[in-house]
Amino acid sequence: MRDVAVIGIGMNKWGELWDKSLRDIFTEAALKAIDDGGVDHIDSMYIGNMSSGLFVGQEHLASLLSDYLGQGPIPATRIESACCSGGAAFRSAFIDVASGMNDIVLAGGVEKMNDIGGDGATFALATAADQEYEVYHGVTFPGLYAMMARAHMERYGTTRKQLAEVAVKNHENGSKNPLAQFPFKTTVEGVINSPMVADPLTLMDCSPITDGAAAVILCPADMVKDYKNHPAVKIIGSGHATDTIALSTRDDLTYLKATEIAGQKALKMAGKRLSDIDLCEVHDCFTIAEIIVLESLGFFERGKAAAATEAGETRIGGKIPINTSGGLKSKGHPVGATGIAQIYEIVNQLRGGAGERQVKGAKVGMAQNMGGSGGSTLVHILEVM
């Protein structure tokens, strides 16, 4: 396998983008990545998207987008793995370059979620859960994560306030990210007193419905010198694992097995330990998700991540800065784009370009992107070259 680097990144301002089509949003982010990478063509592309069929009535997405990007007739493939479609697209692009099949490859992610309306979006997102054994009976994602939160609180004494601290920290970070959908700060009281969604989770424990896109450009590490707009960042680890998508068939509601396995695989490939990681983007679709992911990756012992969050260990300047971008919570969560936006943040940080939210001296970063209630997980580790 060839070594692979990320040489370009692009992302648009996320939010409710009523005046733009899915193809406009993607093209905006992709052109930024192409410009940032200084490339004059791409050889193939992979698009992470969860459910454009349900959200906007459009499948066959990769061909559509390669055409709108002016890159047809290149090979273009859409990847779906629920909310980690972006991470999975990044991995496919990585394998494509590593194999020698293609050199300059774009990995993008896009989702246009608002057009369908609130009920439609809730149904579309619920297709990431088990339709026949979960959704049919009426459960959707806030309910599934609320059950995980209740189980974690019961077993480990995790408190309501500690969950809220995740949102407070991520909005603090997001307030420094000009591309975030909700770049405002909040407080523990603000989170707890926001409208109840699924007890114990309130509105401010939940990531939002977002329109947005992100894209990155990959090439063989030995070609980086030809495209030297920025410090290049090498992909040193890629881990991908699956679990049951139905919560009811899991051994343990307070742990994410696929996240643990994907994290261990990525670390092994990278030849790194967790202590080598300078910052990490994790999949905080709900506040409880960030807590359980941090324990499943091993950054904290089981049952200890909530207290560590309360103590500030996951803030910028803390033991391990988590979700410097603002995370899904503040930055937004256009599901297919989220995994690519995590890579955008890590590359931006490792280049030293993150401005007010920069982690000083960051050399190695990790991104963890998760589908559904943890039925699939991608973990990538990147290091500045």
Place this chain on the structure above:
Amino acid sequence: MRDVAVIGIGMNKWGELWDKSLRDIFTEAALKAIDDGGVDHIDSMYIGNMSSGLFVGQEHLASLLSDYLGQGPIPATRIESACCSGGAAFRSAFIDVASGMNDIVLAGGVEKMNDIGGDGATFALATAADQEYEVYHGVTFPGLYAMMARAHMERYGTTRKQLAEVAVKNHENGSKNPLAQFPFKTTVEGVINSPMVADPLTLMDCSPITDGAAAVILCPADMVKDYKNHPAVKIIGSGHATDTIALSTRDDLTYLKATEIAGQKALKMAGKRLSDIDLCEVHDCFTIAEIIVLESLGFFERGKAAAATEAGETRIGGKIPINTSGGLKSKGHPVGATGIAQIYEIVNQLRGGAGERQVKGAKVGMAQNMGGSGGSTLVHILEVM
């Protein structure tokens, strides 16, 4: 890149499978492929599926299916490229093995199309066309292909009878395929006198709505000796190309540019000429599609494939046997599974296992799988080892 072989194939009986769920159908085909390949595990898998979100309200498909196959926590990725989702999944599996990332990889395809009903299926399929510039104005696929047929008839004098001959030949082949959805023979009169769908295309010019799945097992060519249930078949060429998904932005309605490019790429990689190909499965979603694909691949000059079909050159025993499986027309067209089922047929033929429809002495086969009205195309070339 490592050389890659196909060592196992599996497929279920296609049709209207009201008593089986999508997960049942896939698992049945996948277990057959695993058994056929003689492998005791798989390292990763890729699932071709066009629109399970719209058809059965289920995304996050690859994780669900790896779980139901008893293969979690392996990496599992769903690939979507409309009606060539299967071909694209096969290519991703090929690249995965070729890269060295994984050894034993399953490429599967599945679609459960009947549950949603006829109008629902027509809408879901139409999401492979351009939603904003085609579908919004009321056109669906029979109409798009009817326009291509009219243009081809006008330019080259292609006749109604010649189109019908495609269906007659494919049903003749399909009548010898026990897994086909419609394994009956038909006649030119039977095709022409069937109910009109979109002039000049009648019901019997159109591929059906189908529930079905297929799966194949790939491994590095140098590991074939460890899994020697059958003659192994090597993947010697893979071509993937895209075009505009909207017909209105094409230069020429009577030609498929992405098919030409993908075919040329596959031949170049394989180091073969068209005259080396002993049989070919092509994407006959409508009778006119087979005619235009054969011309775009170069098997016949432009405007000559219809007469060649009428003269029997594409029958088993003819110059180049096309769609020995019965094609999409007779075998059925569960859109995400079709590309994998084409590989199933080619491998089965190259092993000499196709029974009554065997092409004698076949050594090299090609499969052409196409999305929408030709907005994406995959071409693979396989050779018996």
